[in-house]
Amino acid sequence: MRHSVDSITTQIRPGTSRRREVVHFAPQQINAARDAERTRIGRELHDVLGAHLTALRLTLELVRRQAPNGNSALSSALESLEHGLADTQSAVSTLAHDLHPPELSHGLSMALRAWVRQFERRTGLSCAWECDDTAAFDALAPASAAALFRITQEALNNAAKHARATQLRVTLAARRQSVTLTVADNGSGIPAGARRKSTSLGLKGMHERCVSLNGTFRIENVQPCGTAVRVTLPRRAGSATLS
Incomplete structure (x- = not known):
């Protein structure tokens, strides 16, 4: 038995x-x-x-x-x-x-920097840019680079449309095993209910991209005002394989 x-x-x-x-x-x-x-x-x-x-x-x-x-x-x-x-x-x-940003083929940092500047010209909003390790982000796998680029687009567009923000910041930080993207604004914040639903403002799509690459996704209100979207991905993102 x-x-x-x-x-x-x-x-x-x-x-x-x-x-x-x-x-x-x-x-x-x-x-x-x-x-x-x-x-x-x-x-x-x-x-x-x-x-x-x-x-x-x-x-x-x-x-x-x-x-x-x-x-x-x-x-x-x-x-x-x-x-x-x-x-x-x-x-x-x-x-x-x-x-289809042509700069993405030359590395994530260049593509994001160019898109942030274009975003500033288009919206009139001030957006600071910081990347502490260009080489680390430019060496990311294409899927990870594309995910971080699209999440940045979505987060900045959300802030411009909904947050009533006047200042934004995009930060790329590299660690030994992971990379982190932070998109922060000084706007009105996101209601807790919207964060829990995770379907509003494109949050579900951002979350799904992170999970598919074994990453983490957080969105939180910051003091004294505003919102921060934080995404952490492994530098060598794991991928499921089928045999």
């Missing part, structure tokens, strides 16, 4: 272990697929839509040159179209960059 129980236990454990691997592996695959789709869309926006907008701008310039002089209504309409087209090109360029 004891032999039978041991045999059954032995048979169950491999199956249980495999299910755990699948559960752990799935979020990594989902995030990888999501990032790949972001990259594809970013390239399409830049290459395809960008080319069409450039063609429209050239057509407008041609129409302006051929338009009869003295037609103030037509000149005003063309000027309005040109301004609208320029705004659209700028918006598409910004969106394409957010979806």
